[in-house]
Amino acid sequence: MARVATAPRRYKYSQDKDALLARLKRIEGQARGVQRMLEGDRYCVDVVQQLNAISAAVDEVALIVLQNHIEGCVSEAIREGAGEERVQELMDVLRRAVRR
Numbered sequence: 001m002a003r004v005a006t007a008p009r010r011y012k013y014s015q016d017k018d019a020l021l022a023r024l025k026r027i028e029g030q031a032r033g034v035q036r037m038l039e040g041d042r043y044c045v046d047v048v049q050q051l052n053a054i055s056a057a058v059d060e061v062a063l064i065v066l067q068n069h070i071e072g073c074v075s076e077a078i079r080e081g082a083g084e085e086r087v088q089e090l091m092d093v094l095r096r097a098v099r100r
Helices: 012-039 044-079 083-099
Strands: none
Touching: 012 044, 044 083
16 A cells, blocks of 8 residues: 655744754754863863753753643644643643653
């Protein structure tokens, strides 16, 4: 039986994809900067500050994607009557995020 080709699903974060990718490239650059700091034996506190900046930047990307998930996937599931599963999935993600 032939498979029917379906278009890939577009998630709400797709509208912000360019900005998200730009943020991730900056984070990648920051990580390379920390590597250079370690190679150059930079002061511990300076390294930790840069690591904290990377963590904050990654958290912000995660929050943007999560907000888009709520506004898109979760809202759509609720409208279609299948919200309970999506809300549970969302709560599981939030629980893991809070624990770290």
